[in-house]
Every structure is written in structure tokens, then in C-alpha cells.
Amino acid sequence: MSNRLRDARSPYLLQHADNPVDWWEWGDEAFAEARRRDVPVLLSVGYAACHWCHVMAHESFEDERVAAYLNAHFVAVKVDREERPDVDAVYMESVQALTGQGGWPMTAFLTPEGKPFYAGTYFPPQPRHGLPSFSQLLQAVDDAWTQRRGDVTESADRIGQALGGVAQVAAGDGPPAAARLDAAVARLAAEFDPAAGGFGGAPKFPPSMVLEFLLRHHARTGDPRPLAMAETTCERMARGGLYDQLGGGFARYSVDAGWVVPHFEKMLYDNALLLRVYTHLWRTTASAAAARVVRETAGFLLRELRTAEGGFASSLDADSPPVAGAAPVEGAFYVWTPDQLREVLGDDDASWAGELLAVTPSGTFEHGASTLQLPRDPDDPGRWERVRGQLFDARLPRPAPGRDDKVVAAWNGLAVAALAEAGALFDEPAWVEAAVAAADLLVRLHLDERGRLVRVSRDGVAGGHAGVLEDYADVAEGFLALVAVTGDPVWLSFAEQLLDGVLARFTDPAGGFFDTGDDATDVRLAGLRRPQDPTDNATPSGWSAAAGALLAFAAYTGSARHRDAADDALRIHDALAERAPRFAGWGLAVAEARLAGPVEVAVVGHRDDVRTGELHRAALRSTSPGAVVVAGDPDDPAAAAVPLLRDRSAVGGAPAAYVCRNFVCELPTTDAAALARQLG
Structure with a gap:
């Protein structure tokens, strides 16, 4: 038996294709069916x-009885939030408004016009913890719909008006000034966990965007506090169960405040963002621990998330699949008992590894099993590498x-940027090649001749959902990172297409950006609210990511239009820096780049000249926030396609680097050490 989801492209929807629930995908047909039958929509x-x-x-x-009732009284619509972040964003606001919190699974009841009138998250099969059972909820909603329609309509109208009237934080007069960014650091310091790193209590998520801001603030100001917070957080995360000590890569979050027990799913976006953070931490401190995480996480991405088409898959599940009909088991792939260690390693190595990895007889997870941690560096690195390999x-x-x-455009853009930068700094050409291959896939499959992006593809086939703002911005960010690393001007051209699309179709006349294009906003969502959110969530907000890409593009090209758009977008972060810096890290990192210039470095020299490579590497190693770098061969006509390289020439026949800040350029240098001092 299967339902309509059997023809879906999304792996999440396909997981439900054999449910007895008569699922529909989100679309006009489902809502037309609800109108025809005069029943609510379960979303x-x-x-x-x-x-x-x-x-x-x-x-x-999967319960036949529940499904039969659901099918008789509702039109059931299943949505993959990763495919349709616009649908998720609007209805999650109703969940948060009604319950004070959000999360997934999201469960919402809608009128046939798409207006929510009741919403929540997970509902159990029997009443518990103050929640009704899912069956009770269905019966109560059906009763309200059939017996008290006026109350339902009034609730839907009230929620719809509330969503339509959501107001943004009042923007400042301009982008955040230095004092405002100092205040953001002070606010973060007050919320910092000095023992375990990170901010706040459990559950604790990797604060990737905040870490980037802290590193940039330290680089610009020399203030040791933000660097200390970043170092502590990065070390504690990498030593905890959040990090896969055997295979590399980070889980989505920790259920405790000490990073011991993760929620075991591994997301592409987390690992791309953290790969970039640890790369930048290593660039700042030369930390061997940061280097370990960079190498292992890049290895994880290429080994386990790369697709046959050259892109990167979205995630690995938290659960291991069932064995012999048993239920799926969360974390079973990753956790160990002392007996399991002995089976693999023998008594001596197992005792040593159990102490090193905090595998205890009572366990740190469930059923006597432990997550693997690395509270201290091994006293015998060679032994550790051997044991690690055996356990892996x-x-x-x-x-x-x-x-x-499925390949999500935005998250692949983040992976392109991270792998390109890490590959260049760690002298790993294979990582750069993987970044280029993923970017090629995005151009070939996700980007059409009009400069419009498709959000997802799978198995080499593009999906039907239009890209949202984060797709355009993060892919542009990835392309601009390739300009810096490879010098190929084609990536600047593709970034320009995307950013011109942002300005043309996503700009809010009142300031900032909408999350959906003006030609791709779902009419049902538009009737509630056109999605728009400047705050970061698990990834940089599309708003702040667009500001960053626009700022960098302006530095490469001298475009005042793109620079002004970035400045306008950053006005909201003047307010967020003071009120909620934990949820505005990427925008604050972009503001740091703006205050630093950003620095522009043009390296001119023949590609086969060792001195050109030395200058280019020195430029890429600069910690100046958001530094824009490009290297070009003076004999290559294509180099002129990058305005930052125009009218630059070798000095006395030797490769040269030109450093500019805020429309003022220093004298060119031919010496890599001198360039490093200029950028320092």
C-alpha cells in the first residue's frame, strides 16, 4: 500500500509513502480537496x-485506526521543511504564538484557505505530560469544525491577523558602529558558559555564527575576550560527544549543557559552518586541536555526505535503522559499552581507550552505553590513531x-565556501576540487538561464521549488569564496547573477529583504505574511547572508549599488546587536567586515611563479574580517573580468600584491612577509 507521496522527490516525504494516511503534498490540489469536502487541513x-x-x-x-479517522475527517498534507522553508516559517510562527515554543514535528490545523486555527508540535499516542493523545486531538478539532465553526473561523482570523501584523525590530539609522559591536560582545560574555563553552543552558546548539563574529571582532580589535570565548567553545564541543571522535563531524545539538549527549543527526549546514569556524580559528591561533577538527570534518563531508553528482547530501539520520523488526534506535551507530571496546581492542587497549574516551560501566547515554568523548589529549598519539582506526x-x-x-542549494553554498577556504589554507587540493564540483552542480542543475535558483535536487534531477533568499545568498557566498581561492572570474559572474536577483526580487521597500521572491511567494502564505526574518536560526538568516555576499561583491567590483544594499540590510543588526546578539551572529560578523573595510587584496603574477603562490597564501591567511582576495595572471585576459585586478601590474617584473581599505590603497609589495605585516 502506498499514498500520493510515492511520487515525491523528498526522502522525508518518501519515508511516509507507505503510511495508511492518505497524504497529499503541499499544493493547490490538496486545498481544493479540503474545500470540496468542507474539512480542515492537517499540516x-x-x-x-x-x-x-x-x-x-x-x-x-502508521496506526491504521488513527489513519482511518484522519482520512475521513481531514485532508492530510505532509511537508519537508528543508524543501519548503517558507511554509515552515509562516506556520511555525503560529505554533510559537499558540504554545510559546516551536519545534518539529510541527502539527497545524488549517482552514481550506490555509489559515491556521490550532497548532502544536509532537502529540503522543496516549495522553501524557499534559498533552492530549493525537487521536483525542483529531476528534476535538473535528468536533470544533463541525459543531463550532464560528469559533474556528474567529480563531483563524485572529491568528491570521496576528501573523500579518508581525513587526520587525526597529532598524537603526545605519549599520552597527564599533561601540555597538563592543556592546554585543559584552552581552555575549554575560551569557557565556565559562565551564563548558557556548551560551545558555541545555539543550545547547553549536553557536556557529556567533563564533564567526567573535573571531572577527578579536581580529579587528585585538580584544582577548571574544577569542577566549571562541576557543573555549570550540575546544569543549570538539572534546564532547557532540563531535564524532572516530569519523569526524558534529551532531546537531547536545541535550545537556556539557556537550556530552548529542541529538545524533548530522546536518550538512552545521558541519559546513563549523568547518569554516575551525579553519578560521586555526588561522588565528595555529591550534593543533582546531587543525584536527578541520581535517576530520572535511573528511567526513567528502566521505559520507558527497553525492554521486558532486553535491552534498542534506543529513544523516539520528536513528539507526531497525534490526529484525525492532524500532529504530537513536544513536546506536555511535555509542559504545566497555564490553564492545574489549571485543574490538582486547583488554589492554580497551581499558586505555575506555578511560581516554570516557566510556563507563554505567554509561553516559542509554542502556549502559556511552558517547565517545576526548576530555584530554591522548598521551600516546600513535596508539590513539591505531585504536581510533580499529574502532572506526x-x-x-x-x-x-x-x-x-537531496541537495539543498543554500547548504551546498555553505559547504563550497568552507571547503574552498579550508582546502586553500591546509594545502588540500582535493577539498578545493570538491568545492568546485559542488559549485558546478549548482550552476548546472539549480541555476537557470534567467539567474533563478531551484532550492533542491536529488539524483541529478532538479526539484520544483523555487530558491529562497538563503539559497541565493549562501550560494553567492560560496561562489565568492571560489573567486578568492581559484581566481576564476566565472564565479564572480555567477555571484552577480544571484545578487542582482536578490536586489530585484527579494528587496523590501521598507528596508532589508523578504525570504521569498516576489514571483515565488505562495499565495496562501502571502495571505498571512510574506516570510521575512533577519535573525539567525540553525543557519545564517537569508537577510544577513545576503548582506555579507553583497558587501564582498562590492569589494570585488567597486559597485556602490551592492555596497549600499549591504549597508541598508545591516541597519537591523544595529538593533539586534544590543537586544539579541546570540541570534544575529552572521549579521554582526558582516558588520565587522564592513568596519574593517573589508580589506581588498589583489595579487598579480604568473600562476607558475612560486612568488605568486606565496603572496596569494599570505593574503588568504589574513585574519582581517571578511577580507576579499583575488589572484590573477597579468597575461590572462580573463583576469580583467574581476574589477579588483584591473590596472594592476607586476612590479619590476615580480609578482605584486595590492592592499586597499575604504578606497585607499597602499603601495604594492612583492614580499609575502611584508604583505602579512600590511594585513596584520
Whole structure:
């Protein structure tokens, strides 16, 4: 038996294709059916790596009795939030308004016009913890719809008016000034956990965008406090169970404040963002621990998330698949008991490894198993590498978590930027080649001749959903990173296409940006609110990512139009810096780049000249916030396609580097050490 989701492209939707629930995909047909039958729409939103989405599916959506009632009284619509972040964003606001919190699975009840009148998250199969059972909820909603329609309509209108009237934080008069960024650091310091790193308590998420801001603030000001917060957080995360000590890569978040027990799904966006953060931390401090994380996380991305087409898959599941009909088990692929260590390593090595990795008889996770931590560096690195390899190989036969292999444009843009920078700084050409291959896929499959992006593809086939603002901005960010690393001007041209699309179709006349294009906003969502959010979530907000890409593009090209758009977008961060810096890290990092210039470095020299490479590497090693770098061969006519390279020439026949800040250029230098001092 299968339902309409059997023809879906999304791996998450396909997970529900065999449910007895008669699921529809989001679209006009589903809402037309609800109008024809005069029944409400049940909207269920989740994603493939979501543990509690799987739990609710197993408990309720696979239950024949529940499905029969649901099919009789509702039109059931299933949405992959990663495919349709616009749908998720609007209805999540209703969940947060009604319950005071959000999360997935999201469960919302809508009128046939798409207006929400009741919403929540996970509902259990039996009443518990103050929640009704899912069956009770369905019966109560159906009763309200059939017996008290006026109350339902009034609730829907009230919620719709509230969503339509959502007001943004009042923007400042301009981008954040230095004093405002200092105040943001002070606010972050007050919320910092000095023992475990990070901010606030459990659950604790990797603060990737905030870490980038802290590193940039330290680079611009020399203030040691932000660097100390970044170093502590990065060290504690990498030593905890959040980090895969055997295979590299980070889980989505920690359920505790000490990074011991993760929620085990591994997301592409987390690992791309953190790969870049640890690369920048290493660039700042030369930390061997940061270098370890960079190498292992890049290895994880290429080994486990790369697709056959050259892109990167979205995630690995939190759960291991069931064995012999048992329920899926969260984290089973990653955790160990002392007995399991002995089976693989023998008594001596197992005792040593158990102490090193904090594997205890009572366990740190569930059922006597422990997550692997690395509280201290091993006293015998050679032994550790041997043991690590044995354990890695021994877990390969375990049932592996499922992979959501759809390619999301925005997250691949983040991966392109991270791998390109890390590959250049760590002299790993294979990482740069992987970044270029992913960028090629985005151009070939996601970008059409009009400069419009498709959000997702799978198995080499583009999906039907239009890209949202974060797709345009993050892919442009990735392309601009390739300009810096490869010098190929084609990436600047593609970035220009995307950013011109941002200015033409996403700009809010009142300031900033909408999350959806003016030609791609779902009419049902537009009737509630055109999605728009300047604050970061798990990834940089599209708003702040667009500001960063626009600023860098302006530095490469001298475009006042793009620079002014970046400045306008950053006005909101003048307010967020004071009120909520934890949720505005990327915008604050962009503001740091703006205050620093950003520095522009043009390296002119023949590609096969060793001195050109030395100057280029010195430029890429600069910690100046958001520094813009390009290297070009004076004999290559294509170099003139990058305005920053125009009218630059070798000095006395030797490769030269030109450094400019705020429309003022220093004398060119032919010496890499002198260039490093200029950039220092």
C-alpha cells in the first residue's frame, strides 16, 4: 500500500509513502480537496533526520485506526521543511504564538484557505505530560469544525491577523558602529558558559555564527575576550560527544549543557559552518586541536555526505535503522559499552581507550552505553590513531543511519565556501576540487538561464521549488569564496547573477529583504505574511547572508549599488546587536567586515611563479574580517573580468600584491612577509 507521496522527490516525504494516511503534498490540489469536502487541513511538517518526527510517524501515522479517522475527517498534507522553508516559517510562527515554543514535528490545523486555527508540535499516542493523545486531538478539532465553526473561523482570523501584523525590530539609522559591536560582545560574555563553552543552558546548539563574529571582532580589535570565548567553545564541543571522535563531524545539538549527549543527526549546514569556524580559528591561533577538527570534518563531508553528482547530501539520520523488526534506535551507530571496546581492542587497549574516551560501566547515554568523548589529549598519539582506526572500522558493519540525499542549494553554498577556504589554507587540493564540483552542480542543475535558483535536487534531477533568499545568498557566498581561492572570474559572474536577483526580487521597500521572491511567494502564505526574518536560526538568516555576499561583491567590483544594499540590510543588526546578539551572529560578523573595510587584496603574477603562490597564501591567511582576495595572471585576459585586478601590474617584473581599505590603497609589495605585516 502506498499514498500520493510515492511520487515525491523528498526522502522525508518518501519515508511516509507507505503510511495508511492518505497524504497529499503541499499544493493547490490538496486545498481544493479540503474545500470540496468542507474539512480542515492537517499540516504535518518535519525533516528526514528528525528523531521525534520518526517517533510520531511510528506511533500515529502508521496506526491504521488513527489513519482511518484522519482520512475521513481531514485532508492530510505532509511537508519537508528543508524543501519548503517558507511554509515552515509562516506556520511555525503560529505554533510559537499558540504554545510559546516551536519545534518539529510541527502539527497545524488549517482552514481550506490555509489559515491556521490550532497548532502544536509532537502529540503522543496516549495522553501524557499534559498533552492530549493525537487521536483525542483529531476528534476535538473535528468536533470544533463541525459543531463550532464560528469559533474556528474567529480563531483563524485572529491568528491570521496576528501573523500579518508581525513587526520587525526597529532598524537603526545605519549599520552597527564599533561601540555597538563592543556592546554585543559584552552581552555575549554575560551569557557565556565559562565551564563548558557556548551560551545558555541545555539543550545547547553549536553557536556557529556567533563564533564567526567573535573571531572577527578579536581580529579587528585585538580584544582577548571574544577569542577566549571562541576557543573555549570550540575546544569543549570538539572534546564532547557532540563531535564524532572516530569519523569526524558534529551532531546537531547536545541535550545537556556539557556537550556530552548529542541529538545524533548530522546536518550538512552545521558541519559546513563549523568547518569554516575551525579553519578560521586555526588561522588565528595555529591550534593543533582546531587543525584536527578541520581535517576530520572535511573528511567526513567528502566521505559520507558527497553525492554521486558532486553535491552534498542534506543529513544523516539520528536513528539507526531497525534490526529484525525492532524500532529504530537513536544513536546506536555511535555509542559504545566497555564490553564492545574489549571485543574490538582486547583488554589492554580497551581499558586505555575506555578511560581516554570516557566510556563507563554505567554509561553516559542509554542502556549502559556511552558517547565517545576526548576530555584530554591522548598521551600516546600513535596508539590513539591505531585504536581510533580499529574502532572506526569495527562500527562500519553496524546498521548505518539513513541519509537524506537531496541537495539543498543554500547548504551546498555553505559547504563550497568552507571547503574552498579550508582546502586553500591546509594545502588540500582535493577539498578545493570538491568545492568546485559542488559549485558546478549548482550552476548546472539549480541555476537557470534567467539567474533563478531551484532550492533542491536529488539524483541529478532538479526539484520544483523555487530558491529562497538563503539559497541565493549562501550560494553567492560560496561562489565568492571560489573567486578568492581559484581566481576564476566565472564565479564572480555567477555571484552577480544571484545578487542582482536578490536586489530585484527579494528587496523590501521598507528596508532589508523578504525570504521569498516576489514571483515565488505562495499565495496562501502571502495571505498571512510574506516570510521575512533577519535573525539567525540553525543557519545564517537569508537577510544577513545576503548582506555579507553583497558587501564582498562590492569589494570585488567597486559597485556602490551592492555596497549600499549591504549597508541598508545591516541597519537591523544595529538593533539586534544590543537586544539579541546570540541570534544575529552572521549579521554582526558582516558588520565587522564592513568596519574593517573589508580589506581588498589583489595579487598579480604568473600562476607558475612560486612568488605568486606565496603572496596569494599570505593574503588568504589574513585574519582581517571578511577580507576579499583575488589572484590573477597579468597575461590572462580573463583576469580583467574581476574589477579588483584591473590596472594592476607586476612590479619590476615580480609578482605584486595590492592592499586597499575604504578606497585607499597602499603601495604594492612583492614580499609575502611584508604583505602579512600590511594585513596584520
